[in-house]
Amino acid sequence: MDNAQEQVVATQAPPESTTPAVPWRAVSVVMVGMFMAILDSYIVVVAGPAIQADLNVSPGELQWVLAGYQLSYAVFMITGGRIADLYGRKRIFILGIILFTVSSIACAMAQSPDTLIGSRLVQGLGAALMVPQVFALITLTVLEEARHRVFGVLGIVIGMATISGQLVGGVLIGADLFGSGWRSVFWVNVPIGLGTILAALKYVPGSRPAGARKLDIPGVLSLGAALLLLTFPLIQGREAGWPWWTWACFAASVGAFGVFVALERAVNRRGGDPLMKLSLFSQRSFSLGIVLVLAVYALLSSYYLALSIWVQDGLGKSALDAGLMFTPAAVTFFVFSMVAARIVPKYGHRVLEVGSVILAVGYLATAVVLLSGPQLTPLLVIPTLMLQSVGGGLLITPLLNTVLTRIAPETVGMASGALSTAQQVGGALGVAVVGAVFFNAFHPAADGPVRAAGHAFAMASITTFVIAALASLLVFLLPKTVKTQN
Numbered sequence: 001m002d003n004a005q006e007q008v009v010a011t012q013a014p015p016e017s018t019t020p021a022v023p024w025r026a027v028s029v030v031m032v033g034m035f036m037a038i039l040d041s042y043i044v045v046v047a048g049p050a051i052q053a054d055l056n057v058s059p060g061e062l063q064w065v066l067a068g069y070q071l072s073y074a075v076f077m078i079t080g081g082r083i084a085d086l087y088g089r090k091r092i093f094i095l096g097i098i099l100f101t102v103s104s105i106a107c108a109m110a111q112s113p114d115t116l117i118g119s120r121l122v123q124g125l126g127a128a129l130m131v132p133q134v135f136a137l138i139t140l141t142v143l144e145e146a147r148h149r150v151f152g153v154l155g156i157v158i159g160m161a162t163i164s165g166q167l168v169g170g171v172l173i174g175a176d177l178f179g180s181g182w183r184s185v186f187w188v189n190v191p192i193g194l195g196t197i198l199a200a201l202k203y204v205p206g207s208r209p210a211g212a213r214k215l216d217i218p219g220v221l222s223l224g225a226a227l228l229l230l231t232f233p234l235i236q237g238r239e240a241g242w243p244w245w246t247w248a249c250f251a252a253s254v255g256a257f258g259v260f261v262a263l264e265r266a267v268n269r270r271g272g273d274p275l276m277k278l279s280l281f282s283q284r285s286f287s288l289g290i291v292l293v294l295a296v297y298a299l300l301s302s303y304y305l306a307l308s309i310w311v312q313d314g315l316g317k318s319a320l321d322a323g324l325m326f327t328p329a330a331v332t333f334f335v336f337s338m339v340a341a342r343i344v345p346k347y348g349h350r351v352l353e354v355g356s357v358i359l360a361v362g363y364l365a366t367a368v369v370l371l372s373g374p375q376l377t378p379l380l381v382i383p384t385l386m387l388q389s390v391g392g393g394l395l396i397t398p399l400l401n402t403v404l405t406r407i408a409p410e411t412v413g414m415a416s417g418a419l420s421t422a423q424q425v426g427g428a429l430g431v432a433v434v435g436a437v438f439f440n441a442f443h444p445a446a447d448g449p450v451r452a453a454g455h456a457f458a459m460a461s462i463t464t465f466v467i468a469a470l471a472s473l474l475v476f477l478l479p480k481t482v483k484t485q486n
Helices: 024-055 060-077 077-087 089-109 113-141 144-175 181-187 190-202 217-240 246-270 278-282 283-313 319-347 348-372 376-402 409-441 449-477
Strands: none
Touching: 024 060, 024 113, 024 144, 024 181, 024 190, 024 449, 060 077, 060 113, 060 409, 077 089, 077 217, 077 348, 077 409, 089 113, 089 181, 089 190, 113 409, 144 283, 144 376, 181 190, 190 246, 217 246, 217 283, 217 376, 217 409, 246 278, 246 283, 278 283, 278 348, 278 409, 283 319, 283 348, 283 376, 283 409, 283 449, 319 348, 319 449, 348 376, 348 449, 409 449
């Protein structure tokens, strides 16, 4: 690709434009990359027992198979967005897809735990390179008056990838195509990845800020160290029993973040090109939005893991049964994401407020049903899961555009990288907090598996209700002057 193609894509429509077209081919291509990256955070959970039996994986190694992807994904996310600002978003998106696809092949062919864990780390790096480009390319290629519709579709993609991981994984493992067993959850990425690479080469436009200069290596190293010190104990701490080194890592992460802030301020004073412009956090919509994303994704990641354990270990259902139980909630999320995309232009910020309240009420309703139901069955819980999806569809869909809408084109890469990092860190934080609550309340030997799992899931639902209530408060604190289009 020549330099003429690697210019900033215009983000404003000409004055006479009233019905701006959306480049759906390019947008659809990058959304496929987003779907793959998020799906692989969840689909492997279903394959865990089969992997453990086939490769003789220890519990600690299995934890790394599941968490290594999320760890490298979170640590390199902002760097992925910043590299794309410097070298071109199309180039880095394609590089990310290539790494993701090749590492998926390595995962599918792994014959040892070490090979599988290493391949998952590379897979997370691929996701970190491609995901920030999704937000950035939408913000830069879609005209502002049409952007809310595209972010509505993106919200659907994110929600469906999050919710459908259990179902897709269960179906693939149950089908056992060509005798592949658990390996099919990785093989499925290969044809999709190859098709996405070819489509990106043809349809995704090249773009990068004209003023981008060089990569802030000290910033990359200090931020990477800070995120590693924060996320590693979050992922490993509960399994290890929260030994002293987990708390030492948390303390060290605070110091590393302080070093990062000092370095970025120094680069900015010299007139350099910092990895993260700290002035972004002076914008109320962005700073509150990042915290809100942390809270929302802490709910999503941890809650569906607890739900899966309740269904499989408590009720004795299969992985496919657990996936099918999620289906009504997934359909509800899809419907109300579409509703949100249509009503946000008219009602704006109020849609987020209503969605956040309904989401919190949905978690509380699940807890009430679990604690008061006479004979606990999935049919009693499914309506409350659907209520959660009503709120999630109304909240998550417009949230992305609300956070990014005021970000200047030259910083949209780092802003989207920060947003994506918040998703992964929020997921790790949620698993640590909600997972600790669930497993501390789960005593199948004493109470029996059904009763124990129901009680533990109720405690997890109460915890997520509290987090959702705090998220709702943040929504009401967001600036009310968010731009909406007719």
